[in-house]
Amino acid sequence: KELGIKDSPELHAQDTLKGGDYKGDPAVVETMTHGALPAAEWLKNTVGIKYEPHNLFLFGGNSVKRALIPVGQTGTEYITKLSALAQKEKIPVVTGMKAVALIKNKEGRVVGVSCESNGKKYDFYAKGGIILATGGFGANAAMVKKYNPSLDERFKTTDASGTTGEALYMAQKAGAELVNMQYIQTYLICDPISGVIELIADARFDGAILGKRFVEELQRRDVISHAIVDQPGSYCYVLWNDNIGKISNTVKVHPEEYETFTKQGVMHTADNLKEVADFFKIPYDNLKATVDRVSQMAKDGGKDLDFHNRGGLKDLSTGKYYIIKAVPSIHHTMGGVRINPKAEALDKNGKPVPGLYAAGEVTGCTHGTNRLGGNAYTDIMVFGRIAGQQAAQAAQAAK
Template sequence: MVLATGGFAAYSSLVDQSHPTLKGIAPVGFRDATRDGLVIARTAGASLLDLDQLEIRPTVSVKGNVPIEEALRARGGILLNKSGKRFTDETGIRDIVSQDILKQSGHAAYLVIDSEIFDADKALQTYVDQGLMKRCGTVAAVAKAIGANSAAVKSTLNRYYRTYDRKFDQDFARYEMRVRLDQGPWYVAAVKPGVLATLGGIRINDRAEVLGSGDTPIPGLYAAGEVTAGVQGGNMMPGNGLTDAVTFGLIAGAKSAAYAGKTGL
């Protein structure tokens, strides 16, 4: 048997239990990732590992719970809090950016991009059409969309312009700033973190065999993908989830077929 059910990101009670600081954070990944594989594995005597390790997506729309393209931060977008101030290196790893957002008022933030970023990706118009991103013709309109003081937002943007010109972020050590962010209109999206995937789960070895107590493989039981633990570590880099699933999926399938042929099951 091969367990490839996904993890438990959509099973909120276990997420809350494993990571209390994320209580109430909505899942945005595989909606059927409801711990089924973990239950089957535990019943068979499997060991579980790192259930407190989750992959959090920093920018999910407050309205509609829709993942907002993460590349927008790398392309030059910034995050502001309700006071209209930056509070993190927007290009940092997901976990750190997410935790910094959760520290802000309302556990949310506002992603701000300018027309140079927006016009380079026609697909972004979908966010506007769905009401997830607001077009703002002036800095004052940006402040209004956030609910912040206009002078505060203007001060933040002016400081960022100077940061871009110096190519040095003395506030948050952001090293990649692709645009100056001064080309209006601007676009603002209210965002919050969401649980994308779980990084903990069933312990396996390099043969995709499910391990029981004492690192002993459970005969005929294999696992692959998000349901497993120990492959990604504490942070899943973009693209590694698919690589993990394909690699160990192939191994698990081959080993399971060989076991079935050998035992006649």
């Protein structure tokens, strides 16, 4: 309210469904958007997550600024605080353990997980049920190509190396239906060498432009990614100046990226546009024409007459300038286990698989064809809490 932003769970749901081309399950989406604020309050007040004050992001495809940003602007704040809370509550966390199959009892209820570690087999049992929260399959190149052949060997990934999708087949073998597996999202601005996200280039949320502009900088991730792949060489440049750098917390909180990407030669800082053009062998006249056009529209009120940038344009007429080369990388798999609003895994007939719950990227009916920025954390936190509550209630009933 202090920022003058008008938002609601209904508008959030509308944006989410539209952003996924209406392939998401409306009931699941509405559960997520209505659970977003309570989940954020729980994270802040119970887990101890600290958010940047008065700094909301307008991620692509959203109508308004609505994404809360943790201090440091990475997942570290969540991981450290959730780990500390688990330790405080004496919740055992077993590492170095590979899950290989779900265990069912003779009544057909999922009651445990069969695992392996160092050649030995271990079975873990649970009274309330098993919750899958294993993420997607973005780091499994063969699986990605199987479900979406257009995303072939050219694409690296932003995902952790363990995001390989075996739990999806475990769930399927236990009776759960997999849906929307072909919908795989790339993150548009990534390192051409390693594939990791170039977080510093999120300066586009504050006015940075995509080189010789060819798409709105705040469009949906899939739209921008496809537009980049269609460019000669399938890459783009992100350009901003000190006017943007001084107001962008995104630039300020990632000094290590500045050093790393500069050392790799994919990022450069220059006092004038001629140096920028010379470093990456960009036609100077084209670059200057683009910057002059953007700067003039910024001076005329910021309205983007060319690509309708919903955040408004910023003046780029003076340096210092910062430029980084970028490519899309595999980022999020929208498909997975079909669930209902209670986070229960469903079979092909829409019936719950007894004892099996799922939350987050391992599920497949929330985001449709495309996930909006900010909705991954929302998804896992909202449905992770619901799944936990459901399993706890089932455990109580089993006593």
